[in-house]
Amino acid sequence: MSAPENIGEVLFSAERIQDRVRELGDTISKDYKGTDPVLICMLRGAAIFTGDLVRSISVPLTLDFMAISNYTSGESSGAVKILKDLEESIEAREVIVVEDIVATGLTLSYLLRSLQARNPASLKVCTLLDRVVARIIDVPLAYRGFELPDVFVVGYGLDFQQHYRNLPFICTLKSETRAPEL
Ligand code: 5GP
Ligand code: MG
16 A cells, blocks of 8 residues: 555644644743743654744744653553753753653653753643543643544654655554555
């Protein structure tokens, strides 16, 4: 099955995403007026979202990047590995973590503990998608794009086997059992 043929249902159109990201940017601009926050883009899934979001924010800001291994249920500790750490200190900074999707909350909860230990002035989360029905650990989400039903999605930065990140919309797949033939 080729990649385009494997696209299932479009849940969020490109236009709807762009509208919502602008709204989030406006809200963040108001909330952070007079400050100079650092946005932390969680690689790789949040890269596209972050790129659009920062261009909708009018306050001065800096951008940093972090990559962590995804939590898998097989790892009973709930610990995730930092694959790429921040370039700069976040001590005394207003920090906004930008995530693609929060599901169980396990990945984010570990990440927030690690970032809190670095003594930021404040620490908030902005996630594009929230699969709230999958939550295991309660994590505070200051900003959220859309609530997501219990389905696997790709597009707008989200991947299946590293593909589909370039789709401008968010959709389900017909089949998640085989790699796309590209
Ligand atoms: P959790 O909140 O369960 O610890 O993990 C959330 C992470 O799992 C997300 O940041 C994302 O990388 C990945 N993830 C969860 N649901 C989906 C999905 O529907 N599609 C894709 N592509 N990744 C997902
Ligand atoms: Mg992720």
